[in-house]
Amino acid sequence: MIEKVKQVLSVKVKLILDEEKKRELLRLCKAYKDAMNFVFANSFEKGKKDFRTLHKAYYRILRERFSLPSQYAVNISRKTATIYASKNKWEKPPKRKSLSVDLTFNRTFSIKPDKRVVSITTMNGRLKNIPYLGWEKHYEYLQRGRIGDAVLVYDKANKEFFLHIPVEIEVEKQTPQEVIGIDVGEVNTVALVSSKGNKEIVPRTEEYKRLKEKYQRLRQALQSKGTRSAKRKLKKVVGREKRFVESFMHYVSKYLVSKYPQALFVMEDLTGIRERRKVKRKNTEEIRQSNQWAFRSFQTKLYYKSILYNGISPIFVDPSYTSQMCPVCGYTSKENRKSQSDFECKNCGYKEHADIVGATNIMVRGLVEVQNFYQGLFVNQPNALPYGMEQAPTSLSGSS
Structure with missing residues (x-):
């Protein structure tokens, strides 16, 4: 029997509506928002706030x-x-x-993927056979996957409606042939070390750095103005910056799953890292970069792409001291980190790029996690390739 692994994807499609249908859906969105805020305001000072209690107290009122x-x-x-x-x-x-x-699937909304239409219940009956537009890949997912409850979203800036539809995809589970530790960096996007001895650093491209600096200057200029129009423009700039970063993370994650199709990726469990992370207060640029570092975005994308394309589920390990511990002798000290990029063990003298050290320690912890499941599959080869930026992507071109 072939074993399957499941992955839930969020498919976003744009609804094609005439003005009358837009008004009907907007009326629904406003009523839904007002009704939820009514429940929040009236239930806040009261006792239980579980579903049964709230449903019993407010169902008739909301209707x-x-x-x-x-x-x-x-x-x-x-x-x-x-x-x-x-x-x-x-x-x-x-x-x-x-x-x-x-929206509730097969109750307040239904979909016909073969005809690319949806139907949505409104306050004035059912809007049927609404056409939608999306990516070709998303059409495929809607055809083959298990559809769940969706969310109808109104884009106020563009006056458009979108559906966010969760789709569960089943993929044939594969047995990994190597373990790769991934260290997400501050200067470089990621560093990786394989149980087969390969090493690689994926830098942030010059294009990435240039655009990030451009958005930073724009935000500072608009924030200093403080006018209403400046605030509106600032919101758009922040949105563009976020989409740009998301696009880059999509590209890097797809690059990795394509290059290492048989790898079990191991990443740090970064829960709460924004609170734990310390930066030098004297350097405001360092603080800015630390706060804006897309910790979770990259990991999320690598996780689902590895399952979707390769049938292998990544794992997460404790990140404690991965940047301070020598992978050769195990000596752990802050003094081992000479700088952001330089690592030199004070005990045995081992030298390496600090990001590679972090990735090595993550890889080893991953091996320990999975050794009972994949004994004998991962052989550490001594002839490790030197890390080098020539192995990494150099532009943002490419599909996500």
Whole structure:
């Protein structure tokens, strides 16, 4: 029997609507937002905030006061309870700001992937056979995958509606032939070390650095103005910068899964790293780069691409002291790091690029994690390739 591994993807499609249908969906979004904020405001000072309690207290009110169809009233109580449960303590009532609606598959929305149309329940009946546009790859996922509950989102800036649809894809599980430790860097995007002895550093390209500096200057200029129009423009600039970084991370992650199709990638568990990370306060540029470092974005993309394209699920390991520990003798000290890029062990004298050291320690921890499952598959080869930027991508061109 062939073993399968599952991966959930978020497919985004644009709805093709006339003005009348746009007004109908916008009316639904506004009512949904107002209804959820009503529940937040009225339930905050009260006792239990679980789904059953909220549903019993507000279902009838939401149906009558906000004219919402039955399933939307149910979804609001469920979503509200989930948001309350996401934090131990709320200082003030949560507030929904976005114009979006939680849709239930085969209840408030349905889809015909073969015809590329969807139907959505509104406050005034059902809008049927709405055409949608997306990427060709996304059309394929919708055809072959298991579709879940979607989210209808209104893009206020462009006055367009989008559907975010989760799709569960099954891929044939593969047995990895090597373990690769991945160290996400501050200056370089990633460094990697393989159990077969290969080493590589993927730098941030000159184009990446240039555009990041450009967006930083734009943000500083707009923030200093402080006018209403400057704030609107700032929001657009931040959005463009985020999309640019996301695109670069897509490219790098696809580069890695394409180059190492039989690898089990091992990454640091970066939970809470923004709080743990320390930077030198005297250098504001260092602080800015540390705060904006796309820790999670790259890992998320590498994780799902490795499953989707290669059938291998990456794993995460404890990152403690991976940048300070000598991979040769095990001596651990802050003094081993001479600079951001230089590592020299104070005990045995071993020298290497600091990012490569981090990736090596991550790889070894990954080997320990999986040795019971894949005994004998990973052979450490002594003739390791020297790390070198000539092995890395040098531009942002390429599909994601």
